[in-house]
Amino acid sequence: QVQLVEAGGGLVQAGGSLRLSCAASGRPISRYTMGWFRQAPGKEREFVTTMGSGGSTRYADSVKGRFSISRDNAKNTVDLQMNSLKPEDTAVYYCAAATYGGDYRQPALYDYWGQGTQVTVSS
Numbered sequence: 001q002v003q004l005v006e007a008g009g010g011l012v013q014a015g016g017s018l019r020l021s022c023a024a025s026g027r028p029i030s031r032y033t034m035g036w037f038r039q040a041p042g043k044e045r046e047f048v049t050t051m052g053s054g055g056s057t058r059y060a061d062s063v064k065g066r067f068s069i070s071r072d073n074a075k076n077t078v079d080l081q082m083n084s085l086k087p088e089d090t091a092v093y094y095c096a097a098a099t100y101g102g103d104y105r106q107p108a109l110y111d112y113w114g115q116g117t118q119v120t121v122s123s
Contacts, residue, residue, distance in 0.1 A: 001026045001027070001112070002024055002025070002026045002027050002029070002032070002097050002111075002112040003024065003025045003026050003112070004022055004023070004024050004095045004096070004097060004112055004113060004114035005022070005023050005025075005114055005115070006020060006021070006022050006093065006094065006095050006114040006115065006116060006117040007020070007021050007022075007023070007117060008020040008021050008117060009092075009093060009117030009118045009119045010118075010119070010120070011120045011121075011122065012085055012119075012120070012121055012122070013121070013122050014085060014086055014087055014121055014122065014123050015084060015085065016085050016121075017081070017082060017083045017084075017085065018082045018085065018119060019079060019080070019081050019082070020036070020079065020080040020082070020093055020095075020117060020119070021077055021078075021079050021080075022034070022036075022077060022078040022079070022080075022095030022114060023076065023077050024076045024077065024078070024097065025076065028073065028076060029071065029073060029076050029077075029078065029097060030053060030073040031053055031099075032053060032097040032098060032099060032112075033050060033051070033052050033053060033097070033098040033101070033104060033109075033110075034050065034051050034069075034071055034078045034095070034096070034097055034098075035047070035048070035049065035050035035051075035095070035096045035097075035098065035104060035110060036048040036049050036050070036069060036078075036080045036093060036094065036095060036096070037093070037094045037096060037107060037110075038089075038091035038092065038093045038094065038119075039091055039092050039094070039116075040090060040091040040092075043091075045094070045107050046060070047060050047104070047105040047106075047107075048060055048063055048067065048080070048093070049063065049067055049068075049069045049080065050069070050104040050105075051069045051070075051071055051078070052104075055071075057069055058104055058105075060105075062088075063082075063089075066082065066083050066084045066085075067080060067081065067082050067083070068080070068081040068083075069081075078095060080093070082119070085119075085121045086121060087121045087122065087123045088121075089119060089121050090119060090120050090121050091118075091119060092116040092117065092118050092119075093116060093117050093118075093119050094113055094114055094115075094116045095113070095114040096110035096112060096113050096114070097110060097111060097112040098110045098111060099111050
């Protein structure tokens with residue numbers, strides 16, 4: 001079992017930055033594909049970014065060039081740096097861990113989820 005806890009959400013003006021952190025416990029995250037998803041009110045949970053156990057990264061087109069995922073296996077954490085934030089980035093952001101490979105964009109691939117942290121971007 002892996003427990004994930006997100007932190008770092010909040011209210012920011014458009015154009016600003018936030019850094020989310022996901023702290024894992026229970027097992028080392030080095031063996032997992034780690035991802036960030038988000039869910040806005042009335043919308044489905046959507047893929048934001050992922051980093052494989054080997055360090056490869058993928059980003060949704062909507063955040064490419066603005067968001068950056070990183071992981072620190074020694075600290076068992078995964079961070080999401082978000083720059084140039086837009087009002088449409090407003091959502092609850094979730095950290096997730098996947099044991100096996102597959103379509104990294106699909107929430108169903110991920111076995112473990114955090115409780116989420118709210119990010120609100122004002123215009």
